[in-house]
Amino acid sequence: MRTYRVAIVGTGGIAGVHAENLARTNGRAEIVAACDVDQARLEAFSERYSIIGRYTDLERLLAEAKPDIVHLCTPPMLHINQAITCLEAGAHVLSEKPPALSLEDFDGIQSAKAVSGAQFACVFQHRFGDAAQAARKLIGGGEFGRALVARCDTLWYRPDSYFDLPWRGTWAAEGGGPTMGHGIHQFDLLLHLLGPWQEVTALAARQARKTSTEDLSAALVRFENGAVATVVNSLLSPRETSDIRIDCEHATIELSHLYGYSTDNWTVTAAPGSEESVADAWASQSLERGSGHAAQFLAMYDALDEGTNSSGPLPVSLEDSRDTLEFATAIYASAFTGSPVRRGEIVPGHDFYGGMDGNGLGTRVLAESALASASLAEAAPASI
Numbered sequence: 001m002r003t004y005r006v007a008i009v010g011t012g013g014i015a016g017v018h019a020e021n022l023a024r025t026n027g028r029a030e031i032v033a034a035c036d037v038d039q040a041r042l043e044a045f046s047e048r049y050s051i052i053g054r055y056t057d058l059e060r061l062l063a064e065a066k067p068d069i070v071h072l073c074t075p076p077m078l079h080i081n082q083a084i085t086c087l088e089a090g091a092h093v094l095s096e097k098p099p100a101l102s103l104e105d106f107d108g109i110q111s112a113k114a115v116s117g118a119q120f121a122c123v124f125q126h127r128f129g130d131a132a133q134a135a136r137k138l139i140g141g142g143e144f145g146r147a148l149v150a151r152c153d154t155l156w157y158r159p160d161s162y163f164d165l166p167w168r169g170t171w172a173a174e175g176g177g178p179t180m181g182h183g184i185h186q187f188d189l190l191l192h193l194l195g196p197w198q199e200v201t202a203l204a205a206r207q208a209r210k211t212s213t214e215d216l217s218a219a220l221v222r223f224e225n226g227a228v229a230t231v232v233n234s235l236l237s238p239r240e241t242s243d244i245r246i247d248c249e250h251a252t253i254e255l256s257h258l259y260g261y262s263t264d265n266w267t268v269t270a271a272p273g274s275e276e277s278v279a280d281a282w283a284s285q286s287l288e289r290g291s292g293h294a295a296q297f298l299a300m301y302d303a304l305d306e307g308t309n310s311s312g313p314l315p316v317s318l319e320d321s322r323d324t325l326e327f328a329t330a331i332y333a334s335a336f337t338g339s340p341v342r343r344g345e346i347v348p349g350h351d352f353y354g355g356m357d358g359n360g361l362g363t364r365v366l367a368e369s370a371l372a373s374a375s376l377a378e379a380a381p382a383s384i
């Protein structure tokens with residue numbers, strides 16, 4: 001096993017989670033450099049984690065520190081160009097979510113990868129807990145049976161003050177609201193568990209927050225395996241929870257957590273007559289490790305150690321990351337056009353290929369929905 005040279009770009013909130021989780025990888029990685037345009041933040045972060053290479057310029061970092069892997073912990077609108085810069089310098093990229101603000105931007109990563117030989121992966125850490133891996137193995141198999149119906153809820157609460165930062169809640173910096181920025185973790189896991197999606201019908205609204213994006217979206221999804229799911233992404237929900245429930249022919253499997261899970265957050269309920277086989281199937285799985293960044297880092301090092309860095313994908317691969325981004329795009333496209341969207345439909349020339357706002361359509365639809373809610377509130381008697 002080799003020790004990978006890691007650089008962290010962007011030393012704000014999530015960068016600390018990366019540094020702490022890197023420390024839990026049993027010496028399989030060392031942080032050789034950090035980069036931030038905010039010099040004071042860079043220094044404080046580097047001091048805290050004893051990082052020697054300190055840079056305010058990414059290209060200089062790549063040339064001098066020569067990292068094997070660059071972790072992009074910058075705001076969403078920067079991921080794509082920074083990823084391309086790293087790939088073209090021959091460094092693997094592990095980008096925080098969302099991987100890009102549009103499918104068009106994302107497809108730019110694919111051409112950069114082709115010339116550099118380095119690989120792109122996106123952080124979707126919920127895929128990597130043992131229970132998620134076990135559920136993925138069992139859903140659709142003999143003991144749990146075919147997946148029939150599912151729900152996936154990201155019901156979080158972000159008060160008005162959360163949006164005081166000028167880039168929050170904007171199409172230009174975040175690419176969207178809770179669909180792109182918050183629920184994406186949970187529905188990425190749903191896609192991981194259920195396989196390819198086929199068609200999405202969705203609504204999006206701005207119910208209460210003063211943002212330019214949605215603060216709520218709700219989708220109905222059909223999967224290629226026949227399962228039907230609902231997906232809700234909200235920033236308006238005082239009792240916060242992140243839930244997935246999948247009903248299969250012989251078992252219901254449920255996850256209920258907030259920002260990360262242990263095996264205790266999962267429950268399995270057998271259908272009448274299947275109690276023994278379902279319990280045995282679940283008990284036979286390895287169920288120790290919870291979700292988290294360290295679990296994904298270790299899976300990435302395993303893939304690199306196995307020599308797949310020139311032929312196979314790093315988890316979460318370019319293709320899987322694109323699939324999740326396409327799903328988010330389909331929610332927006334369906335919500336703002338009022339029509340179902342099929343997988344593969346959003347291609348160059350489609351209004352939503354270049355951005356989740358669909359060339360301004362989203363802004364117009366949300367403004368209308370916000371106006372409608374405001375006039376309803378005005379019309380309501382004070383006692384209600």
Ligand SMILES: NC(=O)c1ccc[n+]([C@@H]2O[C@H](COP(=O)([O-])OP(=O)(O)OC[C@H]3O[C@@H](n4cnc5c(N)ncnc54)[C@H](O)[C@@H]3O)[C@@H](O)[C@H]2O)c1
Nearest residue numbers: 010011012013014015035036037038073074075076096097
């Ligand atoms: N995986 C998760 O669970 C999770 C959780 C929170 C945030 N995130 C994602 O992590 C990313 C960062 O979020 P955050 O909350 O840490 O943001 P943040 O604003 O706290 O940190 C971003 C840092 O990037 C720096 N920066 C800005 N421009 C830069 C540039 N050109 N070069 C280098 N550094 C630059 C900023 O100065 C800041 O220090 C976002 O994409 C967010 O969605 C992921």
